[in-house]
Amino acid sequence: MRVSRDEKDKTHARIVEGAARLLRERGLEAASVADVMREAGLTNGGFYRHFETKDELLKAALEAAFEECYLALESRFEKETPAAAAAGYRAHYLSDAHRDNPGYGCPVAALGGDVARATEALKKAFGTGVNRIITALAAGMRGGQREKRDRAARELAMLAGATMIARASDPETARAVLAACRSKSKGR
Amino acid sequence: MRVSRDEKDKTHARIVEGAARLLRERGLEAASVADVMREAGLTNGGFYRHFETKDELLKAALEAAFEECYLALESRFEKETPAAAAAGYRAHYLSDAHRDNPGYGCPVAALGGDVARATEALKKAFGTGVNRIITALAAGMRGGQREKRDRAARELAMLAGATMIARASDPETARAVLAACRSKSKGR
């Protein structure tokens, strides 16, 4: 049964948002088209009225995940001083809540490993997302223009690396690595 | 045709070593049993004379990859001062060669994302490997016992995070992130 244009747009957004979460939880390959459609309250066949291939969905969902993550980061910088925003971001990134809920967390930590083996189009989208986060984070760092960006890049690398390690390790190791990263002095 | 015990042991080692490389290159799921056996010069059916399930192979191959990586790290500390060994490890970790050859590189960066969604047995093996690397690396860090370990954990998180991001990004972003991490001052 056909559905109105407005209804279709809403369906499309629902598919992308559900996929953005499911991909971060299960990985790019393990989240199937049927899973994604079920998540949106639909059946698998309708998928191809919205995307030509699964790869097209992956790109849209990755971009949506980055957008969500980026907006949350940006809003920190609107509410606090740059240094406090950066510190708050780190505290949240290294929290148990973030470690335990990849579906709603940073796509860098959740999907970096998968994107490394994906298409160039996905890598491009990933790189763009990484750059946006670094640019936002740089405002909370010390030093000159260049040094701010370098510090922000190192900060993101450490945050994503620590979260990935924590999620991939036994609880004791996870706890120790996150604790070590939380205790690092600010801005350096 | 049956093969001698010695021959079987060699075959077993060949399967595990080939798998250790293939897994880091393609991921835990994407490297198939048939691929692994072909890599060892065998056919798929014989796999089950060596392992009960694919999961058992994944554990053995992950441990082999960590062992390989760990021995290389350890040998640095035998040849140089601790500080120089740690600096050399970072330089190698952040090199273009390491970024472009995950199959022979650190399993933390190559497989962390996959292991995060794998069995507890694999997480246990991963955590053990991570701990060994941190312990070795700690010898090259400044500060007290506890501080050395914390610095080593942060260092590994940054190195693995940077490498994962570099592999998952467009070339320009990859270059920038690796350069930023290389320029970080030592031991801090």
Add this chain to the structure above:
DNA sequence: TGTACATCAGTGAACGCGCGTTCACTGATGTAC
């Protein structure tokens, strides 16, 4: 505004394919005497 018809969002079964695993088989190795 009403009416007739074309469009197309969504359904759910079916497709070919590659996966992990199983199986009957082969023949060299290991073992018992």
Add this chain to the structure above:
DNA sequence: TGTACATCAGTGAACGCGCGTTCACTGATGTAC
């Protein structure tokens, strides 16, 4: 040491299964008059 037989490493076809994708179909929406 030789001989007869059991074992089992490795082969390659076959299994059921879930995947991405295709398809004929349905019926409400959009469009032309």
